[in-house]
Amino acid sequence: MATHQPRAALPLLGQSLEALTEWVQAQGQPTYRGKQLYQWLYHQGARSLSDITVFPKAWRQAWEHVDVGRSALHHRVVASDDTVKYLLRLADGQIIETVGIPSAKRLTVCVSSQVGCPMACDFCATGKGGFVRNLGIHEIVDQVLTVQEDFGQRVSHIVFMGMGEPLLNSANAVAAIRCLNQDVGIGQRAMTLSTVGVPGRIRALAAEQLQVTLAVSLHASNQTQRLQLIPSAGAYPLSVLLDECREYVQLTGRRVTFEYILLAGLNDQPANAAELAQHLRGFQSHVNLIPYNPIDEADYQRPSEASIRAFVAELEARRIAVTVRYSRGLEENAACGQLRASRRPS
Structure with a gap:
């Protein structure tokens, strides 16, 4: 031996x-x-x-x-809709959040790509906590295995929508996608990578020729408004971001999903919808509208159902494909924009 x-x-x-x-x-x-x-x-x-x-x-x-x-389970909480939030303790004692989202025909995992997030989006709990470090490939893959083992069923879908900006950790995020596909056995077409946009990184992602869905977080219909919500937008104007997204479509042949968090009285007006539609004319795309999920650190409000319907109607009238996505796990702070790893290492 x-x-x-x-x-x-x-x-x-x-x-x-x-x-x-x-x-x-x-x-x-x-x-x-x-x-x-x-x-x-x-x-x-x-x-x-x-x-x-x-x-x-x-x-x-x-x-x-x-x-x-493998990481250690630090805390686990189940929401009334059966969504499960996991706080995982990494080898260096840092805590990250992962969410398991079950439905009748699928089990989705919302994975984190960083400890914290440097993008500092004003409506997001993760960004309020600052940035610590990138996650390694094993730390990303482990999140999926943890959820799979806890639920006792195979994970069918993965969304990179947890803590962090995946394209600021693109090498490890891409390697983790390939591992989850080739080694764990989850199809790339069942994976979504969400980004607020990092200059040049969407173009670089296109070169990887992955089959994942790219979801770009716009959250505003013009540069002034976007800069208010996303500080990094100063280095990456909306027009430049959209140009790079068009290039992504040309290089990959895959449509882009645009995510748009609706904030009452700020970006949820029909005029905002019309402006957004103008940007997306002729674009191979789909819009996911996400009614704001409240956090303690921000004063934004969730829009009314009437405002949501009016926004949708304006987009549909202009032939923009749109879906309203109501986040799961809201009351346990497991919904989109609420992840903060609030329970620190003991």
Whole structure:
């Protein structure tokens, strides 16, 4: 039996079958152990090498301190609509939030891509808490496995709409998407990546030729209003963002979803809808309207149903595809814009 010491800082989760096979060979184990390790990591929920009972006991004991890459459950809360919010404690003690959203035919996971968020959107709880660091590939993949194991059913859909700006952690976000697709077995077309926009990153994402849905958070119908809500819009004017989105459609052949949070008395008027429609004329796109989900740190209000209907009618009259998305988990602060990792490490 090999007696090599474990290599530091090597989370196994997020590694491909080939990489895991090379790793076990480097530890003096036969090639077939790589496939066993792969199966136990991605499909049998192993949280440590000691869990992998097909491995020799002596080897498991010698390697029990190898970093598999799984997080610890810090807190779990279930909303009345069966949405589950998880606070996960990472290896360095930081806390992130993940949300499991069940429905009759699917199980969706809302994953975080960063600890905190540097974009500081004025209506978002995550942005109010500041930015700490990017998540690693294993920390993103772990969120999906955690929800899958807790619900006891396969995850069918993934949305990168949790804490953080995915395109500021694009290398790890893209690698996690590929891992979740190839290793966990979730189709890319069932994944959505949401961004407020980072200059040049949408173009770079197009070059990856993924099959995911790109969701761009506009939240305003003009640059002045958008700058009020999203400070980063100063470096990325609305017109430039939309030009890059058009380029994305041309390069990928996939439509863009535009997300628009409706804030009462601010951006929910028919005139805003008309202005938004003008921007999207001739665009292969879809608009998701999201009635504002309240947070303690901001004074914005949720629009009335009448205002929502009027906004929708204005877009539809101008032949813009639109859906109203009512967020789940609202009363447990698990809805869009409410994630804040409020329970700190103990």
